Amino acid sequence: MIAVIKFPGTTCELETAMALKEAGLRGEIVDHADFDPDRFESVVLPGGFSFGDYLRAGAIAAGSESLKKIKEMADSGKKVLGICNGFQILTEAGLLRGALLPNLNGRFLTKWVYLKVVRDDTAITRNLGGRVLFMPIAHAEGRYYGEGDWVQRTIVMTYSSATGEVNEKWNPNGSLWNTAAVANESGNVVGMMPHPERASFPFSRSTDGLQLLRGLGGR
């Protein structure tokens, strides 16, 4: 069973749970205050505006008790995926390195983008190395930033053209090196700004999101 954690202000929990079902997995929406980590094999932190994005997107949820439990799960090797606001929460909580800053054009961006998979040793990208996936972004604070030698190693997916070219032209938000998704060293904690759950249904423009979400199954 996969926990889909809901904070006050989380908005994408229902479609995330439905997308997991579409991927052949079982997800359960859990309020952050009632979260019992022992009941779940993996966790998804879905998108939205937890705690109204007060202070900084993800900052208040990052300090909640549930994140301590999620950190313990991650340390024990369980899979953790943060989508959009969930990614912001994971960086604020220190489960992933780096920070997500306001988009460089100062706007809330909502559009479909191509993503090139550059790391295939993570929970959600096994066997997808070099693939180009199509799914939407919807965020105001998605400009990934980091400093140091570790940054390049952490990148899992980059914004690209449909044919997988990665350059500034395809960078929607000013992220360092077009970064759209990152993971920890062992690859069991992944954060991504794009929304796989919005590319998971027969009526979606693409079902590429399912390829990523399926990775949350099994150990």
Added chain:
Amino acid sequence: MNYTVEILILPKDSIRDPEGEAIERHMLGEVRGKLKQVRVGKVIRVILEASSKEEAIKMAEEFSSRGLHNPLVHKVELRAI
């Protein structure tokens, strides 16, 4: 004794600040030419019980670095009133 401490949180000099850049570009026209830079941050004002102003600032600095600001991308200035 109670001390009021203001925690001023600003993007580090090396970090681009789109909000500040937008204000610089689209407002404040009357000082254009003289305006050299605009940076936007947050002020968090807290009232703390401490034995001295210095201790109040030290306490604020300590808890601010535990989540009020992100040391990777922010710099802070503290002042006790």
